Amino acid sequence: MKKKSLLTVLVVLVALVIAGYFFVGNPVVAIHNNQLKKAVTSIKDSQTVTLNEVVPFEWDTVYTFKPYETKENIEKVIGTKSSSIKETVNEEMVSLVFVKDNKVTASVFAYPSNLGYEINFEGSVSYEDNKTFLVENSIGEETNIVKLMLQ
Helix, strand or coil, X not given: CHHHHHHHHHHHHHHHHHHHHHHHCCHHHHHHHHHHHHHHHCCCCCCEEEHHHHCCCCCCEEEECCCCCCHHHHHHHHCCCCCCCCCCCCCCCEEEEEEXXXXXXXXXXXXXXXXXXXXXXXXXXXXXXXXXXXXXXXXXXXXXXXXXXXX
């Protein structure tokens, strides 16, 4: 009887993990997205930063995409498929995909007001490039947004 109950518990745990993956997505990407949000929104009193200084996880290249870009085109550009890739539905949305060793390590598709930040550049930025971004803290009535703009 103990073997049967242990097997039942194991099956339930595996089912919960699989269900969680479908509802939340890749847990590593979710953790990195949260770490990125904390890191960028905590930038204070800086005039400029590099993404190398700010991003708290390993990455090779970060991509941004124009509004309404299809998931298929995004996957074609980054060179890999991922369930973490979404399509933006509005011109104002942030669209970022971080890739490390041909795997998506973070993907952000949301409004700056929900994120508390936005990172602006066109195309892609490589970790090796160590590009500098101008920091602007935009304080509004309802939201505070940290903006990083490629110099």
